[in-house]
Amino acid sequence: MAIFVAKMLINSMSRKGVCSKLKGVDDLLMSRMGPIITGGIVGALAALLVKWGNPGNMGICVACFTRDIAGALGLHHAAVVQYLRPEIAGFILGSFISALLSGEYLPRTGSSPLIRFFLGFFAMIGALVFLGCPWRAYLRLAGGDWNAIPGIMGLITGIVLGIVFLWKGYNLGRAYEVKKGAGYIMPAAAVLLLVMVILKPTFGAGGTAGPIFFSEKGPGAMYAPFAIALGVGLLVGWLAQRSRFCTVGAIRDLVMLRDPHLFNGVVAFIIMAFVTNFVLGQFNPGFEGQPVAHTNSLWNFMGMVLAGLAFTLAGGCPGRQFIMSGEGDGDSAVFVIGMLVGAGFAHNFSLASSPSGPGAFGPAATIAGILFCLTVGFLMQDKFE
Amino acid sequence: MNEPVVVDAKGLSCPQPILETRKALSKVEEGTVEVLVDTVTSRENVARFARNKGWNVTLEDHGDWHKVILTR
Numbered sequence: 465m466a467i468f469v470a471k472m473l474i475n476s477m478s479r480k481g482v483c484s485k486l487k488g489v490d491d492l493l494m495s496r497m498g499p500i501i502t503g504g505i506v507g508a509l510a511a512l513l514v515k516w517g518n519p520g521n522m523g524i525c526v527a528c529f530t531r532d533i534a535g536a537l538g539l540h541h542a543a544v545v546q547y548l549r550p551e552i553a554g555f556i557l558g559s560f561i562s563a564l565l566s567g568e569y570l571p572r573t574g575s576s577p578l579i580r581f582f583l584g585f586f587a588m589i590g591a592l593v594f595l596g597c598p599w600r601a602y603l604r605l606a607g608g609d610w611n612a613i614p615g616i617m618g619l620i621t622g623i624v625l626g627i628v629f630l631w632k633g634y635n636l637g638r639a640y641e642v643k644k645g646a647g648y649i650m651p652a653a654a655v656l657l658l659v660m661v662i663l664k665p666t667f668g669a670g671g672t673a674g675p676i677f678f679s680e681k682g683p684g685a686m687y688a689p690f691a692i693a694l695g696v697g698l699l700v701g702w703l704a705q706r707s708r709f710c711t712v713g714a715i716r717d718l719v720m721l722r723d724p725h726l727f728n729g730v731v732a733f734i735i736m737a738f739v740t741n742f743v744l745g746q747f748n749p750g751f752e753g754q755p756v757a758h759t760n761s762l763w764n765f766m767g768m769v770l771a772g773l774a775f776t777l778a779g780g781c782p783g784r785q786f787i788m789s790g791e792g793d794g795d796s797a798v799f800v801i802g803m804l805v806g807a808g809f810a811h812n813f814s815l816a817s818s819p820s821g822p823g824a825f826g827p828a829a830t831i832a833g834i835l836f837c838l839t840v841g842f843l844m845q846d847k848f849e
Numbered sequence: 850m851n852e853p854v855v856v857d858a859k860g861l862s863c864p865q866p867i868l869e870t871r872k873a874l875s876k877v878e879e880g881t882v883e884v885l886v887d888t889v890t891s892r893e894n895v896a897r898f899a900r901n902k903g904w905n906v907t908l909e910d911h912g913d914w915h916k917v918i919l920t921r
Contacts, residue, residue: 568888572887635862641887716864779862779863780863
């Protein structure tokens with residue numbers, strides 16, 4: 465059905481000559497300039513989203529937004545971080561539509577899905593010990609939060625650890641094409657999230673007990689207007705699907721293959737976020753008092769070692785995983801579900817950090833996660849087939 | 850003329866197709882290497898990697914999979 469609609473759209477646009485103009489834009493996004501254009505636009509939009517209502521240095525944070533969704537769905541009860549972020553639904557739907565229109569929609573799965581679930585689970589725990597995914601690490605840097613520096617150093621360390629395993633023959637095996645309908649689950653879930661954020665259904669006593677929870681204070685209560693958040697999400701989903709923008713693949717390819725193709729996009733992302741923050745008066749350099757951040761450098765570093773390693777073993781950053789889930793990649797979808805469940809555990813079991821520092825069991829969970837990833841990296845090498 | 854070396858990278862996720870291609874290219878000084886992939890992303894990545902290494906790249910579309918032909 466969706467493919468039929470996409471073909472109708474393409475036919476209609478062909479008649480109006482829109483296709484040739486779009487083809488030019490598409491060729492540009494698929495060229496070496498693609499990641500740079502995407503990074504620049506997304507960096508600027510991320511800073512603007514803060515102006516429009518999102519939390520400080522959190523215009524876009526794939527991990528934090530997934531955590532907020534987990535809270536809104538009642539998977540954890542941290543009352544300050546519960547909101548169905550429309551940006552995330554937009555990522556999936558933007559990518560889905562883009563993949564349909566470009567003929568790249570390809571439902572596939574079967575590449576060690578259970579391992580990918582736990583990589584997503586632990587990647588989320590690492591990100592919530594740092595308080596941000598790689599996207600937010602760069603955005604925190606671009607906003608003057610110097611606590612991001614140990615986080616980014618940890619991210620690079622985690623990625624390099626992952627590269628060591630890749631050189632040694634690590635891989636999660638092949639995925640196989642499945643029926644078209646298998647790829648509709650994530651876009652359908654995204655639509656359902658959008659419906660729920662509009663309808664805000666509450667079935668409990670007095671209409672206050674869920675099942676959908678919304679923060680009344682804290683970061684979960686800070687958000688851009690629905691239409692803007694969704695619009696940005698759709699745009700980012702489209703841009704990132706076409707350009708393959710990936711904040712972890714950027715460093716991996718630079719270090720492993722000496723290929724700066726994706727890394728240029730991350731540089732553009734940081735520069736444009738910095739420039740926009742500076743113009744908007746959102747650049748506040750320092751360590752203390754940064755929004756949704758703590759100053760414990762050791763666990764900022766270690767949390768991102770875990771996240772960087774898990775993302776590298778899974779083949780891409782959290783944003784890329786959402787984008788691929790929209791293209792029909794069932795293994796990325798499983799990774800994303802792992803992130804969602806990990807977010808629930810992170811807050812239910814005092815693993816996530818807060819502005820006052822790491823959670824009571826955050827450091828232990830980080831070490832456990834790193835050990836899990838090292839074991840996966842070791843056991844999933846070709847020599848053990 | 851030597852038979853082309855064939856690398857079947859269908860179903861492998863990023864960055865495996867590049868790593869498999871790299872392994873094959875390291876064993877072939879000149880000749881033809883054919884890399885089979887099933888996503889456009891893998892096709893682009895392999896093609897870009899090979900071009901950077903000085904190989905000529907030709908693309909063949911086979912519907913639900915692609916052949917990236919590398920020659921030198």
